[in-house]
Amino acid sequence: MEDVIIIGLGCAGYxxxxxxxxxxxxxFLVGAEAGGMxxxxxxxxxxPGEIEIRGPDLMDKFKAHATSFKxxxxxxxxxxxxxxxxxxxxxxxxxxxxxxxxxxxxxxxSNKRHLGIPGETEFSGKGVTYCATCDAFFYRNKTVAVIGxxxxxxxxxxxxxxxxxxxxxxxxxxxxxxxxxxxxxxxxKKNVEFVLERNVLEVHGDKKxxxxxxxxxxxxxxxxxxxxxxxxxxxxxAIDLPLKLGxxxxxxxxxxxxxxxxSSVPGIFGAGDLTSGSNHxxxxxxxxxxxxxxANSAFNFLxxxx
Numbered sequence: 001m002e003d004v005i006i007i008g009l010g011c012a013g014y015x016x017x018x019x020x021x022x023x024x025x026x027x028f029l030v031g032a033e034a035g036g037m038x039x040x041x042x043x044x045x046x047x048p049g050e051i052e053i054r055g056p057d058l059m060d061k062f063k064a065h066a067t068s069f070k071x072x073x074x075x076x077x078x079x080x081x082x083x084x085x086x087x088x089x090x091x092x093x094x095x096x097x098x099x100x101x102x103x104x105x106x107x108x109x110s111n112k113r114h115l116g117i118p119g120e121t122e123f124s125g126k127g128v129t130y131c132a133t134c135d136a137f138f139y140r141n142k143t144v145a146v147i148g149x150x151x152x153x154x155x156x157x158x159x160x161x162x163x164x165x166x167x168x169x170x171x172x173x174x175x176x177x178x179x180x181x182x183x184x185x186x187x188x189k190k191n192v193e194f195v196l197e198r199n200v201l202e203v204h205g206d207k208k209x210x211x212x213x214x215x216x217x218x219x220x221x222x223x224x225x226x227x228x229x230x231x232x233x234x235x236x237x238a239i240d241l242p243l244k245l246g247x248x249x250x251x252x253x254x255x256x257x258x259x260x261x262x263s264s265v266p267g268i269f270g271a272g273d274l275t276s277g278s279n280h281x282x283x284x285x286x287x288x289x290x291x292x293x294x295a296n297s298a299f300n301f302l303x304x305x306x
Contacts, residue, residue, distance in 0.1 A: 001087065001088060001100045001101060001102055002026050002027065002028040002073075002099060002100065002101040002102070003020070003025035003026040003027065003101065003102055003103065003298075003302060004016075004020050004025050004026075004027050004028070004101055004102070004103045004104070004105060004295070004298045004302075005027075005028045005030065005089065005091055005099060005101035005103070005104045005105070006020070006027065006028070006029045006030070006104075006105045006107060007030055007031060007079050007082075007091065007104065007105070007106055007107060007108055007241065008031050008036060008106065008107030008108045008109055008271075008272065009029065009030075009031030009032075009033060009034045009035060009036055009063070009074075009076075010031075010035065010036025010037055010038050010059070010107060010109050010272060010273075010287065011036070011038050011059070011062060011272065011284050011287040011288050011291070012107035012109070012271035012272025012273075012287040012288065012290055012291040012294075013029060013031060013036070013105070013107035013271070013272070013291065014029075014059075014062035014063060014065070014066040014291070015062070015066075015271075015287070015288040015291030015292055015295075016105050016107060016271055016291035016292070016294050016295040016298075017029045017066040017069075017072050017295075018065055018066050018069070018295075019291070019292050019295035019296060019299075020071070020072075020105075020295040020298060020299065021066070021069035021071040021072050022069070023295065023296075023299040024071060025071060025295075025298070025299060025302070026071055027069075027071050027072045027073065028073050028075065028091075028099050028101060029066060029067075029072055029073065029074045029075070030074075030075040030076075030077055030079060030091070030093065030099070031076070031077075031079070031108075032076070032077065032078040032079070033076075034059070034063055034076060035055070035056060035059035035060070035063070036059070036109050037109050037110065037235075037273065038055045038056070038058060038059040038062075038284065039055055039056045039059055039134070040055060040131045040133055040134055040152070041054070041055030041058075041133065041155075041284075042054060042055065042133035042155070042159045043055075043133075043155070043159075044058055044284060045181075046283070046284070046285065047284050047285070048285070055133075058284070075093070075099075077093040077094050077095070077097065078093065078094045079091055079092070079093055079241065080092050080093065080094060081241075081244065082104070082241050082244055082245060083244075083245075084245060085100065087102065088100055088101050088102040088103070088267065089101055089102075089103075089104050089245075089267065089268075091104070102267065102302060103267045103268070103269065103298040103301055103302065104267065104268050104269070105261075105269045105270070105271055105291075105294045105295065105298060106241060106242050106247075106255065106263075106268065106269070106270045106271070106274060107270070107271045107272045107274075107287075107291060107294075108238040108239075108241060108272075108274050109237075109238055109272055109273045109274060110235035110236055110237050110238055110273040110274060110282070111235055111236055111238050112130040112131075112231070112234075112235050113231075113233045113234050113235055113236055114130075114231065115147070115200060115231055115233065117200060117201060117202055117203065118201075118202045118203070119202050119203030119204060119205065119209075120203050120231070122203075122205075123203050123205050123208065123209050123229075126205065126207065126208040126209060127203075127205060127208045127209025127226075127227060127228045127229060128203060128209060128228075128229050128231065129228065129229070129230055129231070130230070130231050130232070131156075131230070131232075132144075132146050132152075132153075132155075132156025132157065132159055132160050132230035132232055133152075133155065133156055133159045135228075135230070136156070136159050136160040136162070136163055136164065136230075137163060138228075139160065139163065139164050139227060139228045140163045140164070141163075141164070141165045142164055142165060142227040142228065143164065143165055143166040143167075143168075143225065143226045143227055143228075144160055144164050144166070144167055144168070144226055144227060144228040144229070144230060145167075145168040145169075145170055145195075145200075145212055145224060145226045145228070145229050145230070146160060146167060146168070146169050146170065146230045146232055147170050147171075147200055147229065147230065147231050147232060147233060148170075148171065148231070148232035148233045148234070149171040149172070149173055149175075149176045149177055149178060150176075150177050150178050150232070150233075150234055151178045151179055151182060152232040152234070153169070153171070153178065153230075153232035153233070154169070154176055154178035154179075154182040154183055154185075154186050155178070155182045156230050156232050157169045157186050157189075157192055158182060158185045158186045158189060158192075160230065161186070161189040161191050161192050164191070165191065166191050166193070167189070167191060167192045167193070168192075168193050168195050168224055168226065169186065169192055169193070169194050169195065170195040170198055170200060170212075170214075170224075171194070171195070171196055171197075171198075172197065172198065172199050173196070173197065174196045174197050195214070195218050195224070197216070198214045198215060198216055198218060199214065199215040200212050200213070200214060200215075200229075201213045201214065201215050203229055204223070208227075209226065209227060209228060209229055210225065210226075210227075211223050211224055211225045211226055212224050212226060212229055235273070236253065237253055237254045237255065237273060237274040237275075238273075238274050239253065239254070239255050239274055242255045242263065242268070242270065242274070245265050245268060246264070246265060247263040247264055247265050247268060247270075248263065248264035250276040252276070252280065254274060254275055254276040254280065255270045255274050255275050255276065256275075256276045257269070257270045257275045257276055257277050257290075259293075260293060260296075260297040260300075261275070261277065261290055261293045261294035261297050262297055266301075267301060269294040269297055269298055270290075270294065271287065271290035271291040271293070271294040272286075272287040272290055272291065273287065275290060277290050278290060
């Protein structure tokens with residue numbers, strides 16, 4: 001039986017693995033995608049010691065560090081279920097594989113939100129995408145729309161503007177909640193047009209996206225002709241697995257943790273974007289901090305004889 005199973009291969013999960021390994025805990029680190037949401041950051045400018053680094057490159061460094069310890073076993077696999085067993089927990093992975101652990105740290109992050117409008121599902125992968133920083137490269141010299149008003153949307157618009165001929169930044173309000181740094185960066189782009197106080201009602205297309213319909217006309221038309229649509233309206237915490245164990249969830253839908261990253265279920269800890277910690281401020285730095293504390297708490301839990 002493993003001492004700790006860490007589910008999630010992003011910033012929080014890798015950091016937790018580094019600390020649990022330093023505590024000499026037998027650590028099983030598992031997730032469907034190495035890097036997680038960290039891979040979607042085209043430019044990271046707030047990680048201490050790195051003035052500027054690409055998200056995937058930073059995640060590669062985290063992975064190399066975590067897997068440098070002999071105590072860590074890394075497994076790329078989708079986790080489909082988890083159950084309480086005598087002395088710990090059993091994690092079920094794809095292909096009918098299982099692993100048992102005395103403690104579990106959930107670092108499953110979040111899932112992208114969908115608009116839920118006609119055409120969104122039909123044209124997913126055919127012009128509709130949920131990561132502008134990942135997919136902007138495919139729209140060189142084309143016209144795209146980025147939907148949203150937070151960091152991911154505004155950063156995505158800035159990245160898309162580097163390759164696309166035209167970028168519409170569509171937001172339902174007249175001001176942005178994004179970091180001012182990114183708002184200023186987008187405003188400097190001459191090929192970005194702000195389409196404010198508008199909602200997207202439909203995605204239109206044939207074999208691929210051809211345009212989006214707005215709830216109010218913009219420059220005389222309720223249709224914007226675009227080749228691609230980047231939906232960047234935030235994300236929801238990935239709490240399906242914690243819910244299966246009966247972990248308490250807060251009023252915003254996040255896994256509730258205390259100052260020690262403990263959940264309401266003994267032996268279960270949480271770290272990163274899925275938790276109620278760090279004032280719901282989803283950052284690389286807060287995820288790493290929570291991963292650190294979660295590993296320390298798992299170690300203390302095991303030391304106490306549970």
